Amino acid sequence: MEKRFKAIVAGAGIGGLAVAAALGKAGAEAIVYERAESLDDMRYPWHDDVQPEAFERAGIEVPKGSFRKKNWTFVTPDGAVRRMYEAPEKADFSVWRRELNAELYARAARYAEVRFSSQVEGAVRENGRVVGITVNGERVYADLVIDSLGVDSVLKKDVPEITVHDGEEIFAVYRAFCEKRKGAPEAVYTNKVYLKHLGERGIAWAIQDGDEVDVLAGRPGGMSKEVLMRALEKLAEENVTVGERVTRGGGIYRIPVRYPATRMVADGYAAIGDAAYMTVPMLGSGIAASLLAADILAECISSATERGLSPAEAASAGNLWNYERKYFLSAGAEHCGVDVTKRGVLEFSDELLGWLLVSDVLTNDDVCALAKGRFLNIGVKEALAKVKAAGLKKLPALFKVNAMLTRGKRAIAIAKRIPAKFEPRAVKRWERKLVKAVTGKKRV
Numbered sequence: 001m002e003k004r005f006k007a008i009v010a011g012a013g014i015g016g017l018a019v020a021a022a023l024g025k026a027g028a029e030a031i032v033y034e035r036a037e038s039l040d041d042m043r044y045p046w047h048d049d050v051q052p053e054a055f056e057r058a059g060i061e062v063p064k065g066s067f068r069k070k071n072w073t074f075v076t077p078d079g080a081v082r083r084m085y086e087a088p089e090k091a092d093f094s095v096w097r098r099e100l101n102a103e104l105y106a107r108a109a110r111y112a113e114v115r116f117s118s119q120v121e122g123a124v125r126e127n128g129r130v131v132g133i134t135v136n137g138e139r140v141y142a143d144l145v146i147d148s149l150g151v152d153s154v155l156k157k158d159v160p161e162i163t164v165h166d167g168e169e170i171f172a173v174y175r176a177f178c179e180k181r182k183g184a185p186e187a188v189y190t191n192k193v194y195l196k197h198l199g200e201r202g203i204a205w206a207i208q209d210g211d212e213v214d215v216l217a218g219r220p221g222g223m224s225k226e227v228l229m230r231a232l233e234k235l236a237e238e239n240v241t242v243g244e245r246v247t248r249g250g251g252i253y254r255i256p257v258r259y260p261a262t263r264m265v266a267d268g269y270a271a272i273g274d275a276a277y278m279t280v281p282m283l284g285s286g287i288a289a290s291l292l293a294a295d296i297l298a299e300c301i302s303s304a305t306e307r308g309l310s311p312a313e314a315a316s317a318g319n320l321w322n323y324e325r326k327y328f329l330s331a332g333a334e335h336c337g338v339d340v341t342k343r344g345v346l347e348f349s350d351e352l353l354g355w356l357l358v359s360d361v362l363t364n365d366d367v368c369a370l371a372k373g374r375f376l377n378i379g380v381k382e383a384l385a386k387v388k389a390a391g392l393k394k395l396p397a398l399f400k401v402n403a404m405l406t407r408g409k410r411a412i413a414i415a416k417r418i419p420a421k422f423e424p425r426a427v428k429r430w431e432r433k434l435v436k437a438v439t440g441k442k443r444v
């Protein structure tokens with residue numbers, strides 16, 4: 001890079017640390033501001049599922065202590081059970097978040113500066129452009145502010161150009177590790193996921209994890225204390241290994257559940273990770289997507305400066321649009337299709353969901369693909385085989401599933417038609433079409 005490009009990275013989340021390292025390595029000055037007091041103080045004392053290709057792509061070793069979960073058992077509200085087996089080389093890694101954070105932090109600290117105990121309060125704007133942030137009551141300036149503050153980013157209130165999903169697009173999730181009940185018989189199903197848990201929109205899980213059981217209950221939009229208590233009681237009743245004592249976690253967290261932000265960039269500003277709704281929860285996608293986006297964003301800046309663009313031009317919405325576009329073409333568009341599928345499944349009757357899972361209509365590979373956030377692309381021959389497997393009586397149910405898949409495909413196609421150049425009116429038109437295709441609502 002000719003003239004030193006300066007970036008502020010707000011939040012030392014996965015995307016923030018990864019992009020700071022990548023930008024610093026490319027010669028830019030990057031400073032990360034994180035409110036936690038130290039790395040040890042950062043959240044998530046547990047392991048998370050991450051798509052295996054994410055590490056290779058990001059050039060990161062798989063963190064120590066990671067293991068692969070090779071099977072999952074899905075349970076519907078009426079008790080239908082389906083096991084999914086994954087080929088070992090394709091199974092997600094279950095990764096210690098603290099190990100991963102430590103690795104990303106070490107890389108970021110090599111090429112950038114990380115300042116803990118830094119409370120980001122808002123964005124500083126001048127002439128319609130984001131020029132810095134307020135942190136611990138002081139203003140700091142840079143060519144680009146990267147928003148990696150997670151789903152409740154305080155920066156977005158000052159950048160109205162950016163998409164903010166409403167409450168329904170957020171998943172409220174309780175997660176705790178409980179001591180394994182002494183003397184309880186070994187669980188038959190080790191990784192059990194409840195779909196439409198208790199017949200409500202939402203999921204739950206009970207995962208056997210050595211001497212602990214990983215317990216989760218989540219509902220889109222929010223979860224009252226009563227709903228949570230009912231969910232936990234039922235989970236403990238059906239999973240006798242769940243003991244009383246919580247050893248780790250035990251809080252309610254918020255995860256974006258839906259399609260990525262249709263606008264994640266503005267002049268001097270780019271959102272990454274949960275701040276840009278890049279995750280499709282429970283599919284091992286949030287971490288993978290944040291790592292991928294970090295590389296794309298750093299590349300977008302360094303290639304612009306190599307082409308001779310000034311720092312201000314490199315950090316303009318026009319150039320940053322290349323980042324958003326590449327992200328959509330690499331992962332975001334497919335997430336839009338998966339979103340349609342997830343919304344559709346939550347609307348299915350318990351009976352239809354149960355039948356779909358246990359019948360031969362969905363193959364093991366189909367279930368694996370859906371569980372990993374890949375969109376189902378069913379060809380004519382395959383569709384005919386499914387009709388045959390289902391029988392004529394089930395045709396109306398298949399039409400329903402087919403309609404949902406068709407809507408998903410349409411959403412992916414529209415998402416991929418993301419304008420090549422940043423032209424505000426064209427971008428707005430695209431956003432409107434995409435939001436309608438995914439949610440059925442006119443919202444942007």
Ligand SMILES: Cc1cc2nc3c(=O)[nH]c(=O)nc-3n(C[C@H](O)[C@H](O)[C@H](O)COP(=O)(O)OP(=O)(O)OC[C@H]3O[C@@H](n4cnc5c(N)ncnc54)[C@H](O)[C@@H]3O)c2cc1C
Pocket residue numbers: 010011012013014015016033034035036042047048049050118119120121148149150151153154173174175253254255272273274275279282283284285286287288290
């Ligand atoms: C219960 C749960 C389970 C999950 N399971 C998985 C999984 O299995 N696989 C997967 O891939 N993903 C999973 N995720 C999602 C994953 O954590 C995120 O998608 C991913 O970490 C990207 O988030 P992020 O880095 O953008 O934001 P975050 O991880 O939320 O990081 C934001 C950072 O910004 C800091 N911050 C926030 N506000 C301020 C402020 N005002 N000033 C300064 N700093 C601030 C926070 O302290 C934090 O360090 C899970 C999330 C939760 C909550």
